[in-house]
Amino acid sequence: MSVFTPVPETVLAQWLQNYAIGRLVELKGISAGVQNSNFFVTTTLGRYVLTLFEDMPRAELPYYLHLMAHLARHGLPVPAPIANRDNEYLGTLQGKPAVLVMRLQGASDMTPDTDRCTRVGAMLAGLHLAGQSYGRRQANPRGASWRSEAAQRVRNHLPTDERALLDAELCFQSTLDCGQLPAGAIHADLFRDNVLWDGEHIGGVIDFYFAGHDTWLFDLAVTVNDWCTEADGSLNRARYDALVQAYHAERPFTAAERAAWPGMLRAAALRFWLSRALDFHLPREGEMVLVKNPHEYRDILRLHIDVPAPPLPGQV
Amino acid sequence: MSVFTPVPETVLAQWLQNYAIGRLVELKGISAGVQNSNFFVTTTLGRYVLTLFEDMPRAELPYYLHLMAHLARHGLPVPAPIANRDNEYLGTLQGKPAVLVMRLQGASDMTPDTDRCTRVGAMLAGLHLAGQSYGRRQANPRGASWRSEAAQRVRNHLPTDERALLDAELCFQSTLDCGQLPAGAIHADLFRDNVLWDGEHIGGVIDFYFAGHDTWLFDLAVTVNDWCTEADGSLNRARYDALVQAYHAERPFTAAERAAWPGMLRAAALRFWLSRALDFHLPREGEMVLVKNPHEYRDILRLHIDVPAPPLPGQV
Numbered sequence: 241m242s243v244f245t246p247v248p249e250t251v252l253a254q255w256l257q258n259y260a261i262g263r264l265v266e267l268k269g270i271s272a273g274v275q276n277s278n279f280f281v282t283t284t285l286g287r288y289v290l291t292l293f294e295d296m297p298r299a300e301l302p303y304y305l306h307l308m309a310h311l312a313r314h315g316l317p318v319p320a321p322i323a324n325r326d327n328e329y330l331g332t333l334q335g336k337p338a339v340l341v342m343r344l345q346g347a348s349d350m351t352p353d354t355d356r357c358t359r360v361g362a363m364l365a366g367l368h369l370a371g372q373s374y375g376r377r378q379a380n381p382r383g384a385s386w387r388s389e390a391a392q393r394v395r396n397h398l399p400t401d402e403r404a405l406l407d408a409e410l411c412f413q414s415t416l417d418c419g420q421l422p423a424g425a426i427h428a429d430l431f432r433d434n435v436l437w438d439g440e441h442i443g444g445v446i447d448f449y450f451a452g453h454d455t456w457l458f459d460l461a462v463t464v465n466d467w468c469t470e471a472d473g474s475l476n477r478a479r480y481d482a483l484v485q486a487y488h489a490e491r492p493f494t495a496a497e498r499a500a501w502p503g504m505l506r507a508a509a510l511r512f513w514l515s516r517a518l519d520f521h522l523p524r525e526g527e528m529v530l531v532k533n534p535h536e537y538r539d540i541l542r543l544h545i546d547v548p549a550p551p552l553p554g555q556v
Numbered sequence: 557m558s559v560f561t562p563v564p565e566t567v568l569a570q571w572l573q574n575y576a577i578g579r580l581v582e583l584k585g586i587s588a589g590v591q592n593s594n595f596f597v598t599t600t601l602g603r604y605v606l607t608l609f610e611d612m613p614r615a616e617l618p619y620y621l622h623l624m625a626h627l628a629r630h631g632l633p634v635p636a637p638i639a640n641r642d643n644e645y646l647g648t649l650q651g652k653p654a655v656l657v658m659r660l661q662g663a664s665d666m667t668p669d670t671d672r673c674t675r676v677g678a679m680l681a682g683l684h685l686a687g688q689s690y691g692r693r694q695a696n697p698r699g700a701s702w703r704s705e706a707a708q709r710v711r712n713h714l715p716t717d718e719r720a721l722l723d724a725e726l727c728f729q730s731t732l733d734c735g736q737l738p739a740g741a742i743h744a745d746l747f748r749d750n751v752l753w754d755g756e757h758i759g760g761v762i763d764f765y766f767a768g769h770d771t772w773l774f775d776l777a778v779t780v781n782d783w784c785t786e787a788d789g790s791l792n793r794a795r796y797d798a799l800v801q802a803y804h805a806e807r808p809f810t811a812a813e814r815a816a817w818p819g820m821l822r823a824a825a826l827r828f829w830l831s832r833a834l835d836f837h838l839p840r841e842g843e844m845v846l847v848k849n850p851h852e853y854r855d856i857l858r859l860h861i862d863v864p865a866p867p868l869p870g871q872v
Contacts, residue, residue: 260686261631262678262806285758286631313625315577315602315656316637322631327689340631362578362600370576373643442601490578550690 245277245292245334247386252281252290255333258324259340261285275449277336280343283527287343288322292336296449300336303378304448305329308341314370316363317436317444319344334366346436350504354388354482356437357467361486363442364430368456369491371425380428384413390514397521409510409541416503418455420496426459427451431466457497460487461508464549465540473539475549479481485553488503493554500547509544513537561593561608561650568597568606571649574640575656577601593652596659603659604638608652612765617653619643619694620764623687623741624657630686632679633752633760641831657794662752662759670798672753673783677802679758680746680779684772685807687741696744696768698827700729713837718854725826725857732819734771736812742775743767747782764860773813776803777824780865781856790856791865804869811850811871822857829853 253264270289272277277292293301305321311514312320321329321343331338349356350489367390380386391410395403427434429450436444468480516534562585569580578600586594586605593608607829609617612810621637625645628636635657637645647654696702707726711719743750745766752760832850841846 259631260682262682284675285682286630286633287757309629313636313639314641315575315604315658317602320629320636323689325630325685325689342631359600366576366578366601368639373639373641437813536711 244294245336247277247279247290247292247334251334255331256283258326260325261288261340263321283342288340289319289343289494290333290338290340291339292333294336295336295432298330298337300378300381301330301339303376304451305339306376307374307451307493308448310374311367311370312342314373316338316366316370317344317442318367318448319444319446320437333403344436344438344446346438348433348435349437350432352432352467352479354478355440357479357482358486359440359442360430360435360463360467361485361488362490363435363445364427364460365487365490366428367427368424368459374425377453378451380426380450382428382450382515383452383454384418384507387413387511387514389508390518394514394517394521398517401484405538405542409506409545413503413510416500416507418457418500420494421455421457421500422494422497423453423455425451426454426456428454428459430459430463430464438460455499455500455504456491457504458508460484461501461504462511463510465508466503469540473536473543474547475543477550480549488553493552495555498552498554501552502544505544505549506541509537509541513541560610561652561668562701563593563606563608563650567650568662571647572599574642574647575638576641577604577638577656582848585826597656604656605635605659606649606654606656606825608649608654610652612653614646614653616694616697617646617655619692620767621655622692623690623767624764626690627683627686628658630689632682632686633758634683634764635760635762658752660752660762662754662757664749664751665753668748668795670794671756673795673798674802675744675756675758676779676783677799678806679751679761680743680776681803681806683743683761684740684775688771690741692740693769696742696770696774697746697766698831699768699770699774700734700823703729703823703827703830706834710830710833710837714833721854722860724824725861729819729823729826730798732816732823734773734816736810737773737816738743738810738813739769739771741767742770742772744770744775744778746775746779771816771820773816773820774824776800777820778827781821781824781828781853785856789852789859790863791859793866796865801869802849809868809870814868814870817861817868821860822864825853825857825860829857 249267252267256264264283266282268280276294279290281288281290295324308318309321312319323329324412329339391406434447468476468483470476513534516532519531565583568583572580582598584596592610595606597604597606624634625637627634638656639645645655678798720748750763784792784799786792829850832848835847836850
């Protein structure tokens with residue numbers, strides 16, 4: 241989250257008359273983040289976050305907004321989008337698609353302990369279960385076909401050893417069959433900075449703008465790769481056990497999922513290696529993105545190949 | 557809120573499997589209140605309030621629950637009901653209709669200052685504006701026809717002077733025409749104990765189980781009679797001005813409303829005098845209600861007759 245499109249207070253005050261949330265008290269840009277413009281908005285009646293979508297196709301936005309509304313309606317701490325007086329979530333501000341969502345309590349924790357990994361595992365299962373009754377469907381924007389296409393684009397920019405790793409991994413991934421794995425709406429980006437802690441509780445799960453329909457196991461693999469790894473990319477066994485067992489307690493793994501798990505951890509590592517390598521080697525002109533080191537996820541991928549993770553819990 | 561129907565933890569833990577909010581951590585009865593059984597419920601994924609409806613017709617409940625959901629969806633701090641895995645708000649627990657709602661932050665303030673009255677006035681206008689797009693309709697359960705019927709039932713139990721007051725007031729009320737007043741979904745019971753303060757902000761507006769379709773002005777009159785009166789029933793001018801001006805700033809009064817205002821303050825006082833007099837003189841067998849002193853609202857009614865409130869703001 242950052243501010244790329246400025247919003248003057250007078251413009252916002254006028255725009256808020258489309259809503260029933262009172263008058264503007266404070267508007268403050270949020271400097272974190274990479275993709276959209278975000279602001280804290282305080283009115284006489286509440287506290288909200290305003291997002292202006294900088295380059296996401298407008299037609300894709302209702303999937304995300306209605307998913308957030310659906311999950312919040314099922315009791316999960318997800319920022320509910322606010323309907324305006326025409327009963328619509330999505331508006332237009334400064335020429336950009338724009339939405340107000342509820343501002344949730346809490347702050348992210350970049351060094352979570354096992355207790356917090358337990359809560360995150362249970363929360364991810366809760367998101368998957370609540371998403372089962374969500375009616376809309378949109379493909380995971382960073383799913384298998386995106387990964388193949390991204391690999392072709394970045395391949396020639398990689399050093400030889402990385403290119404060999406990439407080719408071998410794509411070949412391995414093409415042998416995997418995910419057809420039997422349970423699937424649904426997934427967050428797909430549940431990193432530590434997207435969970436807000438309010439004391440011991442999860443006060444918020446934020447940033448659903450990579451969500452889509454894919455296997456639940458892919459979502460778990462993305463989450464484990466971030467929450468349960470050390471700085472060198474190796475798994476922390478205690479946090480790993482805590483997270484996957486808490487997930488399993490809410491939504492038991494199937495035999496097909498246990499079999500697919502080592503490959504899925506690799507697919508999830510590949511997805512972030514590729515997106516970071518693209519941002520690094522092929523930055524798009526005029527785009528302001530926080531370029532993250534692609535080596536982190538290359539190394540996580542290598543480690544998953546060399547040292548397969550302990551099996552998922554459940555009957556063998 | 558109180559507990560009339562006990563809920564064992566094992567029964568609730570089982571029932572929660574219909575939801576996607578994790579496992580039961582704590583269950584605690586709430587002792588305040590008069591009408592339903594209420595509990596604080598903490599799960600691994602969040603904090604909720606559980607309500608078992610003791611004697612409200614099941615068919616009337618969706619109006620209240622969908623109204624709460626609608627207002628929350630419009631960004632107001634109203635307890636959103638939680639949908640279960642079948643996407644339904646209303647379930648059955650211990651043989652009673654039951655609902656889980658989000659638990660909101662804050663505590664009520666029985667001695668509010670003018671700043672808080674300003675916020676309550678603005679909030680009430682926000683509720684009315686957001687309610688304009690609510691699709692369901694159910695009559696105010698304590699509207700004009702209920703008041704006539706209640707007066708007939710309680711009349712002969714009143715001392716002579718009160719009976720004369722009641723007869724005169726009913727006669728006066730029958731001359732009023734509310735047909736030109738703007739109407740919509742109203743809370744109808746926005747007393748000080750139904751607003752939770754989270755610091756300077758309103759963290760929650762609760763207890764929508766007297767809501768219904770009626771004039772917005774009736775809702776404002778109910779609110780003013782509670783928030784802006786002294787212990788002797790007389791108006792506190794500073795709190796009165798703060799509340800009605802804040803409301804007017806969000807949703808300007810019409811000329812018809814300014815004309816109807818003195819009679820509406822009396823109608824709102826009559827409604828609570830009657831319900832408290834019924835509870836006092838004709839308690840229903842087996843019903844556990846907190847009997848409140850009916851004299852308070854009899855005196856507020858008398859004062860509105862003797863000392864009409866200052867006019868509402870706006871053009872004359």
